[in-house]
Amino acid sequence: xxxxxxxxxxxxxxxxxxxxxxxxxxxxxxxxxxxxxxxxxxxxxxxxxxxxxxxxxxxxxxxxxxxxxxxxxxxxxxxxxxxxxxxxxxxxxxxxxxxxxxxxxxxxxxxxxxxxxxxxxxxxxxxxxxxxxxxxxxxxxxxxxxxxxxxxxxxxxxxxxxxxxxxxxxxxxxxxxxxxxxxxxxxxxxxxxxxxxxxxxxxxxxxxxxxxxxxxxxxxxxxxxxxxxxxxxxxxxxxxxxxxxxxxxxxxxxxxxxxxxxxxxxxxxxxxxxxxxxxxxxxxxxxxxxxxxxxxxxxxxxxxxxxxxxxxxxxxxxxxxxxxxxxxxxxxxxxxxxxxxxxxxxxxxxxxxxxxxxxxxxxxxxxxxxxxxxxxxxxxxxxxxxxxxxxxxxxxxxxxxxxxxxxxxxxxxxxxxxxxxxxxxxxxxxxxxxxxxxxxxx
Amino acid sequence: xxxxxxxxxxxxxxxxxxxxxxxxxxxxxxxxxxxxxxxxxxxxxxxxxxxxxxxxxxxxxxxxxxxxxxxxxxxxxxxxxxxxxxxxxxxxxxxxxxxxxxxxxxxxxxxxxxxxxxxxxxxxxxxxxxxxxxxxxxxxxxxxxxxxxxxxxxxxxxxxxxxxxxxxxxxxxxxxxxxxxxxxxxxxxxxxxxxxxxxxxxxxxxxxxxxxxxxxxxxxxxxxxxxxxxxxxxxxxxxxxxxxxxxxxxxxxxxxxxxxxxxxxxxxxxxxxxxxxxxxxxxxxxxxxxxxxxxxxxxxxxxxxxxxxxxxxxxxxxxxxxxxxxxxxxxxxxxxxxxxxxxxxxxxxxxxxxxxxxxxxxxxxxxxxxxxxxxxxxxxxxxxxxxxxxxxxxxxxxxxxxxxxxxxxxxxxxxxxxxxxxxxxxxxxxxxxxxxxxxxxxxxxxxxxxxxxxxxxxxxxxxxxxxxxxxxxxxxxxxxxxxxxx
Numbered sequence: 001x002x003x004x005x006x007x008x009x010x011x012x013x014x015x016x017x018x019x020x021x022x023x024x025x026x027x028x029x030x031x032x033x034x035x036x037x038x039x040x041x042x043x044x045x046x047x048x049x050x051x052x053x054x055x056x057x058x059x060x061x062x063x064x065x066x067x068x069x070x071x072x073x074x075x076x077x078x079x080x081x082x083x084x085x086x087x088x089x090x091x092x093x094x095x096x097x098x099x100x101x102x103x104x105x106x107x108x109x110x111x112x113x114x115x116x117x118x119x120x121x122x123x124x125x126x127x128x129x130x131x132x133x134x135x136x137x138x139x140x141x142x143x144x145x146x147x148x149x150x151x152x153x154x155x156x157x158x159x160x161x162x163x164x165x166x167x168x169x170x171x172x173x174x175x176x177x178x179x180x181x182x183x184x185x186x187x188x189x190x191x192x193x194x195x196x197x198x199x200x201x202x203x204x205x206x207x208x209x210x211x212x213x214x215x216x217x218x219x220x221x222x223x224x225x226x227x228x229x230x231x232x233x234x235x236x237x238x239x240x241x242x243x244x245x246x247x248x249x250x251x252x253x254x255x256x257x258x259x260x261x262x263x264x265x266x267x268x269x270x271x272x273x274x275x276x277x278x279x280x281x282x283x284x285x286x287x288x289x290x291x292x293x294x295x296x297x298x299x300x301x302x303x304x305x306x307x308x309x310x311x312x313x314x315x316x317x318x319x320x321x322x323x324x325x326x327x328x329x330x331x332x333x334x335x336x337x338x339x340x341x342x343x344x345x346x347x348x349x350x351x352x353x354x355x356x357x358x359x360x361x362x363x364x365x366x367x368x369x370x371x372x373x374x375x376x377x378x379x380x381x382x383x384x385x386x387x388x389x390x391x392x393x394x395x396x397x398x399x400x401x402x403x404x405x406x407x408x409x410x411x412x413x414x415x416x417x418x419x420x421x422x423x424x425x426x427x428x429x430x431x432x433x434x435x436x437x438x439x440x441x442x
Numbered sequence: 443x444x445x446x447x448x449x450x451x452x453x454x455x456x457x458x459x460x461x462x463x464x465x466x467x468x469x470x471x472x473x474x475x476x477x478x479x480x481x482x483x484x485x486x487x488x489x490x491x492x493x494x495x496x497x498x499x500x501x502x503x504x505x506x507x508x509x510x511x512x513x514x515x516x517x518x519x520x521x522x523x524x525x526x527x528x529x530x531x532x533x534x535x536x537x538x539x540x541x542x543x544x545x546x547x548x549x550x551x552x553x554x555x556x557x558x559x560x561x562x563x564x565x566x567x568x569x570x571x572x573x574x575x576x577x578x579x580x581x582x583x584x585x586x587x588x589x590x591x592x593x594x595x596x597x598x599x600x601x602x603x604x605x606x607x608x609x610x611x612x613x614x615x616x617x618x619x620x621x622x623x624x625x626x627x628x629x630x631x632x633x634x635x636x637x638x639x640x641x642x643x644x645x646x647x648x649x650x651x652x653x654x655x656x657x658x659x660x661x662x663x664x665x666x667x668x669x670x671x672x673x674x675x676x677x678x679x680x681x682x683x684x685x686x687x688x689x690x691x692x693x694x695x696x697x698x699x700x701x702x703x704x705x706x707x708x709x710x711x712x713x714x715x716x717x718x719x720x721x722x723x724x725x726x727x728x729x730x731x732x733x734x735x736x737x738x739x740x741x742x743x744x745x746x747x748x749x750x751x752x753x754x755x756x757x758x759x760x761x762x763x764x765x766x767x768x769x770x771x772x773x774x775x776x777x778x779x780x781x782x783x784x785x786x787x788x789x790x791x792x793x794x795x796x797x798x799x800x801x802x803x804x805x806x807x808x809x810x811x812x813x814x815x816x817x818x819x820x821x822x823x824x825x826x827x828x829x830x831x832x833x834x835x836x837x838x839x840x841x842x843x844x845x846x847x848x849x850x851x852x853x854x855x856x857x858x859x860x861x862x863x864x865x866x867x868x869x870x871x872x873x874x875x876x877x878x879x880x881x882x883x884x885x886x887x888x889x890x891x892x893x894x895x896x897x898x899x900x901x902x903x904x905x906x907x908x909x910x911x912x913x914x915x916x917x918x919x920x921x922x923x924x925x926x927x928x
Contacts, residue, residue, distance in 0.1 A: 046508045047849045082766075090776060094767035098836050101843025104766075120843050149779055152805055156727055156782040160803075163623050163726040163910060265724045265910060267616040300541075300553045310550060313606030316614035336617050368558055375560020379577050382509035383850045 025404040026387055028394070029225055033233050035212035035241045040391040041219045041228040044384050048121040050221030051388040052130075054137065054235070055396050057245040058113040058209035060187035061326070065208070065245075066201050072154060072189020076147075077202045077210075078108040079154075081115065083146035086135035090146060093132060102129035110183055111326050112396055113209075116388075121222040130235060138238035140206065147199045155194050158186075165266040165437040166336075172260060173272040173435045177330060181251050211242025216395035220388040248327040251276050259434040269342040269438030270335075273349065275431055277322040277331035280397040286410045287422035288322055293369040294361045295352075296320025296333060301368060303356065307348055308335065314345045326397070331427065339439045346434075354429045360420035374408050483687060488873050490859065491683040497699040498671030501690045502859050502869055504678040506852050512580040512679030513853050515573055516590050517860040520667035522645040523569040523793060524705045529659050531647015534567040535611055536660045540574065541565075542603040545596040549603050552589045559585060567645055570793045571864040577853065580680040584689055587675075591693035594668055604657045612653075615646050623725035623905055631731045631903035634719045635797060639710035669700035674863045678856040710735065710795055717901040725907035727782075730810045732817060733797030735899040736788065739867045741795045752790045753878040754886040755798060755894070760837035761829045761887060762786040762820065767836065769820055770802075780808045780816045793865050797901070798894065810904050824891045828884035841879045 026042040033039060060074040067073075082104065083090045097104045102119040115137065119129040161167040171186050178184035189197065217232045253276045278288060289297075296304035296319045308318045315337045323329035333353070337345040361369075381387055381404065394403050483493035491503040521533050543549040556563045561578030563586075574593075576586040619625045629644050636642035647655075675694065677686050713735055742749045763770050763786040774781040784802035804813040848854050863869040 047846060049846055049850070091767055091772055094765060094771075095832075095836065098765040098767050099832070099839060101839040103843075103847075118847060120846055125843070149776065152779075153775075153782045156803065156806065160727045163724070163907070165621055266621040268613065268621055298557065300550060301557045309610055310606070313609035314613075316610050316617055337613060338616065368554070371558045372560055375558070375579060375582070376562065377560070378509055378511050378579055379560070379562065382511045382852070385850055 026220075026381060028391065028401055028404070029228075030395075030401055031229065033212060033217070033236050035236060035239060037212040037215040037217055037232070037236050037239075038395050039217045039219070039228075039232040040395045041223075041225065041232075042387055042391065043223060043225070043228075044220050044387070045222050047384070048222055049118065049384070050121055050126055050219070050223060051116070051118050051384050052133070052221075052231070052235070053114055053116040053218045053388050053392050054133075055112050055114045055216045055218070055392045056209055057111070057214050057326075057396070058205070059109050059111045060185060061110050061182040061248055062205070062209055062245060063185060064182050066205050069193050069196060070201055071185035071193040072187070072197055073201050073205050074113055074209075075108045075187050075189065076150065076154065076197065077205045078106055078113045078115075079150055080142055080146060080202055081136050081140045081206075081210075082106060083150060084141040084143040086139040086141075088135070089143075093136060096132040097129055100125040100128050102132075104129075104133070109187055112392070114392065130231065134235050134238065137210070137235070142199055142203055142206070144199060147202070151194060151197065154188060155191070158188055158191060158194065161188070165264050165268070165270040168262060168264065169270045169272050169435050169437040172262065172437075173274070173332070173433065174330075176258065176260065176435065177254065177274065177276065177433050178251065181249060181327070183251070183325070183327065183329075208242070209245060210239065212236050212239045213242050213244045215239070216392060218388050218391035218395060220384045220391065251328040253428075254431050254433055257430060257432050257434070259436070261436045261440060262438075263440050264437045266438050267338065268336045269339050269436050271337075271342070271346065271349075271434065271436050272332055272334055273353075273432050273434045274330050274332040275428060275433060276328045278324050278426070279326065279328045280324045280399065282324065284422040284426055285324065287414050287418050288426060290366070290369055290373070290411055290414050291356075291361065291419045291423050292320055292322055292331075293373065294365040295356055298369065298372060301372070303352055303361075303365070304333070304349065307352055308337075308345060312344075312348070314341055314348070318345075318349070324397075340441055342436065342438065342441070350429070353427070353432075357423050357427045357429055360416060360423055363416055366416055366419065370412060370414075373411050377408055483683060485683075486870065486873060490869065491686075492869070493687060495670065495690060495695045497695060497697060499690075499694050499697075499699075500674040500863065501686065501694075502674065502676045502863065503681060503683040503686045504676075504852070504855055504859065505681055505683060506678060506849075506855070507680050510580050510680050511577065511852070512583045512677060512681050513575060513577050513856050514583060514586045514590065515575040515676045515856050515860050516594070517571050517573045517674045517676065517864045518667055519570075519672050519702075519864055519866075520572055520663070521568050521570045522643050522647075523640040524667070525640065525643060525647075528651060529647075529655065529663075530643045530651045531611070531645075532655065532659050532663050533572050534646055535608065535652070535655060536663050537565045537567045537572050537574075538607050538611055539599055539604060539660055540593055540597060542600060542607065543598050544593050545598055546592055547589065549600065552593065555585060555589065561586070569641060569645060570866075571861065573860060573864075575853075575856075583677070583681065587689045587693045590675075591697060594670065594673065594694070595697045597664055597668070599657055599661050599664070601657055604660070608652060608655060611646070612649065615649060615652065619644070619646065620649075623723055623907070624729050626723060627721045627729055627903055627905040628731060630719060630721045631733065631901065634717050634903060635733050635735075635901035637711050637713065638708060639794060640708050641710070641792075641794065641796065665700075667702070669702065670694055670697045671699040672702045674860060676856045676860045676863075678852040678859075708794075709741075713899045713901075715898050718904075719902070720904050720906050722906045722908050724910040725905060726910065727803050728810045728907060729803050729905035730801060730813050730817075731903040732800040732814065733901050734895050735795055736798045736894045737795050738792045739790045739871065740793050740865055743867060750878075750882075750886065751890050751893070753875075754882050754890040755788050756790060756879060757834065757837050757882045758824070758887050758891055759786050759788040759798070760840065761824065761833050764837050764840055769824075769833075770800075770817070773820060774802070774813070774816050778816060779805055781805060781813055784813070784817065791861050791865050791867065814902065821891060821895045824888060825895065828888040831884070834882075834884050834887070838880055838882075841876065845876050 029041045063071050063073045105116045117133050119126045175184050219228050296302045304318045308314050318335045320333040322331050483491050559582045561576050563576040565574040633642045739752045770784040774784040781802045782805050786800050788798045800817050859869040
């Protein structure tokens with residue numbers, strides 16, 4: 001099916017902003033397991049099912065802690081867990097989940113690595129799924145055959161990325177923006193790093209980062225607090241306490257603008273423009289969240305969409321977002337447009353950015369954004385799936401337990417003056433990195 | 443598993459959707475006709491309230507009071523498969539223009555109203571449907587119904603807006619299809635697989651047709667298909683069915699019905715032997731697509747035949763690719779190590795016969811030819827021997843669990859009702875699904891594999907990567923006399 005608006009916008013809501021409000025937020029319970037993992041739990045009794053998500057500070061930002069030029073270590077480690085554990089091979093592990101209708105998921109980005117299970121509540125389904133998850137977490141085998149196979153597959157995935165202009169643009173953007181910071185490296189590795197990667201690196205990585213003190217367990221479902229406590233305790237019982245991963249280095253901002261144009265035989269030029277943005281817990285978080293919402297964070301109604309798409313028909317998709325992370329994540333403006341109208345579209349985006357930083361949002365725009373954020377809060381927590389993901393974010397970034405309860409108030413406390421001030425201090429149109437991938441006009 | 447199945451994922455995200463022509467559905471409409479006479483609402487076992495407005499518009503309401511939110515969707519029986527040569531993409535183009543103002547609202551104003559009320563909204567076009575939706579706090583739902591009804595009959599198609607929007611749509615096509623090698627391959631594959639069925643047409647339309655599309659095409663399309671008696675309203679979430687009924691009568695009930703003339707059937711003619719194409723374009727990784735012609739629920743219902751084959755095909759897809767323990771992952775990715783990814787998929791909810799799909803990419807050191815042979819070997823295996831008890835139990839457990847998990851999303855529940863109703867099988871079929879799957883036997887799975895996965899009804903497309911280096915690429919294009927739009 002073809003949808004009208006960019007799907008990207010949906011994704012960004014999750015990465016980008018939580019919000020809360022006058023509506024009842026879920027009642028979040030929080031405790032530690034005996035070996036030191038943080039647990040977050042929300043009881044939800046309407047549907048006989050349980051979601052559990054275990055997140056480790058073990059994303060690709062940690063690759064460098066295992067050795068130089070070993071990008072891909074975190075992703076491969078996470079991926080290998082379910083490829084053989086506690087005497088079961090990948091086939092048996094998958095069968096054990098699927099036989100009870102459980103869905104298992106895992107993945108790894110720059111900050112987080114996670115494993116998740118959704119299961120029916122009935123113990124005859126839930127317990128086998130939990131035991132399987134526990135085995136995968138606690139007794140992975142890092143088998144040689146599985147390693148070779150998954151490494152080969154990852155190499156093809158890296159290769160496939162090179163046929164995608166948006167993927168090429170993204171990799172180059174992070175590489176240029178983050179220089180020698182760990183965020184510069186692609187999570188899936190590079191051709192060169194994957195050649196160097198050995199099984200021993202994965203084992204070292206697992207030992208160091210897949211430990212209780214480096215874990216956040218989020219649970220949502222038809223359970224009592226006692227049941228959830230027992231569940232979390234059992235699940236992580238075989239992990240050593242270990243240590244929480246150390247703080248990531250500070251990110252250095254670019255000192256001047258830089259533009260890179262990669263020639264590629266695509267119909268559209270894929271543009272990413274941006275700078276170093278902010279970390280989780282930043283004092284300007286709410287002001288910048290609101291500022292971005294009105295600029296390019298809310299699809300139609302946002303200034304970028306209005307100027308580039310609605311007024312001029314120059315693009316299907318254009319947006320902006322802050323991606324707050326452990327260390328400063330990026331601020332990114334995205335655009336895709338036919339190659340021969342690249343200059344025109346870029347000109348508009350640059351002009352709008354300059355104007356926005358200089359003058360700030362109009363009072364009306366700000367009011368519209370506030371109404372949307374406030375009124376839309378219940379939609380952000382209307383399913384167990386969304387709530388369990390929010391719990392992970394709150395736990396992982398050590399946000400206050402009442403983060404959801406206070407989000408809307410915190411946004412509502414912003415006004416034009418605060419937003420204008422934050423924009424001027426934090427966004428620097430004269431120090432933007434621009435990466436373009438597309439056919440250069442002949 | 444580490445890799446997202448970039449290829450299989452692609453197939454499973456909706457390219458399967460849709461079939462073709464032949465519109466009304468007498469077999470399922472008996473209950474509706476009874477309803478229409480009495481103006482009563484009914485409640486199904488699964489808690490769906492249904493009623494028909496006097497003008498022939500159908501309304502389905504699924505209350506779910508977990509959160510103070512609701513989703514409203516209006517589904518029209520029109521989509522890419524209703525289109526004819528030269529105007530492909532017109533359903534989707536009209537969908538875009540539905541946001542560009544009515545006799546009562548400025549372009550973009552509907553979207554602004556929804557946003558100011560904390561809602562989100564969008565629309566989507568498939569082969570057999572065009573649908574518009576809002577997600578919003580349930581106390582503001584009335585607004586959505588009011589304005590959705592307004593644009594059903596009072597759209598104002600404006601030339602200036604269209605000129606900009608058609609360029610937006612072309613950008614969308616570049617982004618979704620032209621710059622994505624696997625998508626472009628799928629488009630060509632589809633065009634090759636169907637001989638006369640309109641399922642050969644891309645939903646977004648051929649670029650050539652987008653270049654020549656004009657406002658009259660859209661205007662005609664709007665007049666022909668946008669009427670209450672060609673639409674279904676689905677509301678799910680924290681709502682009171684009686685209140686929805688009142689609002690539906692107030693806003694939609696006053697709209698005039700149209701005479702809807704069903705599209706010509708264009709049922710696919712029999713395929714007489716394998717069809718095979720190659721697609722050469724700048725890319726890095728080869729990609730294989732295979733599709734066998736298979737029936738769907740609606741096509742069997744139309745013929746008055748047993749629909750059991752459809753559920754057996756669903757289970758077959760589950761045995762082959764329902765999770766990491768299924769056959770394709772096991773045999774092709776992990777054991778033989780021929781594929782980096784391999785998938786299978788089937789969508790029984792379409793108006794006309796469709797394709798049972800396979801796709802995948804070979805590992806380095808293996809060819810697409812080997813991958814194709816390996817997939818065929820799996821097909822032969824299941825044709826020769828029914829799946830094991832464990833495999834069948836696993837698929838059924840997954841279907842049973844999914845029927846619980848789907849309750850976590852009111853949007854998804856509304857989607858299911860809207861799809862079933864709009865492709866013409868009737869929303870009530872959702873209630874049969876679990877039972878029908880549980881009844882499928884191993885022998886039935888074997889039987890449908892033998893009956894439908896036949897070489898003579900197969901279409902194969904192979905993406906043959908060409909250099910992405912631009913200088914080389916240009917010379918290739920010249921050498922092959924390639925032609926591009928402006």
